[in-house]
Amino acid sequence: MTVKRNVRKALRRLLCSRRGTAEIIGSVMFLLIMMFFFTNVFLWHDRATREMDSVLSEKINSPISIQVVSMNVTKPDMRLKVTNNGGVEVVLSRLWIITDGEHNYADLETGQEIRVAAGAAEELYLSKPTLQHPEFSVEGQTIYYAPDVGVLVTFKILTTRGNMAACSSTPYE
Amino acid sequence: MRKLFRSRRAVSPVVSTVLMILVVIIGMSLLFDFFVNYTHDFQVGSGSAVLESMTVEDISFTSGTQAKVWVYNVGKVSFKIASVYVDDQPAILDRPNFEIFPGKHGMITIDFAFSQSPYRTFKIVTARGSAFEGRYS
Numbered sequence: 685m686t687v688k689r690n691v692r693k694a695l696r697r698l699l700c701s702r703r704g705t706a707e708i709i710g711s712v713m714f715l716l717i718m719m720f721f722f723t724n725v726f727l728w729h730d731r732a733t734r735e736m737d738s739v740l741s742e743k744i745n746s747p748i749s750i751q752v753v754s755m756n757v758t759k760p761d762m763r764l765k766v767t768n769n770g771g772v773e774v775v776l777s778r779l780w781i782i783t784d785g786e787h788n789y790a791d792l793e794t795g796q797e798i799r800v801a802a803g804a805a806e807e808l809y810l811s812k813p814t815l816q817h818p819e820f821s822v823e824g825q826t827i828y829y830a831p832d833v834g835v836l837v838t839f840k841i842l843t844t845r846g847n848m849a850a851c852s853s854t855p856y857e
Numbered sequence: 858m859r860k861l862f863r864s865r866r867a868v869s870p871v872v873s874t875v876l877m878i879l880v881v882i883i884g885m886s887l888l889f890d891f892f893v894n895y896t897h898d899f900q901v902g903s904g905s906a907v908l909e910s911m912t913v914e915d916i917s918f919t920s921g922t923q924a925k926v927w928v929y930n931v932g933k934v935s936f937k938i939a940s941v942y943v944d945d946q947p948a949i950l951d952r953p954n955f956e957i958f959p960g961k962h963g964m965i966t967i968d969f970a971f972s973q974s975p976y977r978t979f980k981i982v983t984a985r986g987s988a989f990e991g992r993y994s
Contacts, residue, residue: 721892728900732907735933739910743931777929778962780915787917787925844960846912846931 743845746770748800750841752853753807757833762810762855766841768800774847775799779808780840781820781829790820790827793844798825831855906985908933914962916979916993921971927964928981930957937984943969944978954984 747770753763768774776798779790792798800806809826813819817828831837833855840850910932918924930936935958941948948969957963971977980990 721896725896725899725904729904729907732905732933736907736910739931739933778914782915782917785917787915789915840915842912842914842929844931846910846929848912848914 739845742772743847744770746772746774746802746843746845746847748774748841748843748847748849750839750849750851752839752851755831755837755853755855756857757831757855758857760812762831764808764810764839764841764851765805766800766808766849767805768802771802772845773799773801774843774845776806776841777844778842779827780838780842781831782838782840783831783835788820788829790822790829792822794822796822796824833857903985905934906983906987909936909983909985909987911936911957911981911983911989913979913981913989913991913993918971919966922968924967924969924971925964926967926979926981927962928957929962930959933959935959936987938963938965938981939984940982941965941967942978942980942982943967944972944974945980 746768749767749769751765751767753765754761756762764779766776776792779792781788781790798806798808807825810829810831811817811826812830813821813828817823819829821828836852836854838850838852840848842848910930912929912931913926914929915927916924926941928938935956937954937956938950939954941950946969948967951966951968955963955965976992976994978990978992980988982988
């Protein structure tokens with residue numbers, strides 16, 4: 685009975701006493717302000733990481749391959765086939781043409797978008813350059829380039845997601 | 858009225874309270890400014906390193922001591938190429954801190970005494986500290 689009374693007395697004294705209240709309120713406010721700032725940084729970092737995770741997963745899910753369909757210079761029938769082996773659509777960015785130590789590229793992004801749907805394939809055509817179309821220029825899916833017969837050419841394709849594929853072939857007559 | 862203005866009994870507590878409030882406001886303003894700048898610097902600087910990504914699309918060796926490196930920015934932020942290492946040795950860049958924007962291609966020329974090895978390890982380091990490494994022939 686006495687113990688109960690003493691506990692009740694102590695509790696009442698504790699609740700009625702206002703000593704130290706300012707320190708507690710100050711500490712709580714300080715912690716709240718700190719949490720406000722660090723939460724912002726954490727949320728921003730979390731969003732940035734998620735954004736890059738989605739970019740990476742799209743890149744992983746859109747591998748491509750390139751193969752030479754035909755390299756007949758005289759006919760002429762020069763075609764390349766780009767296949768999207770992934771589950772996400774890709775946009776072609778550049779076709780690198782490497783021959784005899786020379787590295788040149790055709791920009792497939794200028795004024796157009798060559799899209800390859802998931803699991804689909806698109807053909808790129810090689811045509812002899814003209815006055816209107818200088819070497820390595822692009823119109824639609826035609827790249828103006830005349831390879832030398834018997835000289836090995838390496839084609840490297842780059843997508844806007846950063847995936848690459850390459851193949852080599854020797855043009856023939 | 859005259860009595861009120863002549864009395865100096867409460868002047869000291871009022872002055873001290875005003876001074877204390879001023880000190881607290883100035884201190885909190887400085888702290889706030891520091892935190893805002895710190896957060897902004899982190900987001901723009903090293904914090905954005907997670908948003909960087911690149912693909913080395915082509916490397917062509919123009920001579921035994923020079924190579925052209927084509928880089929494609931597939932990340933969400935622009936980056937500056939701070940240094941390039943070939944087989945863990947630093948190479949000389951023609952354009953240090955060359956900036957490449959998202960979705961854009963960029964070319965840098967590096968000077969380095971290349972070995973006869975058919976494959977070389979290239980490590981490209983950005984100004985934010987991200988490193989992208991690959992083996993190229």
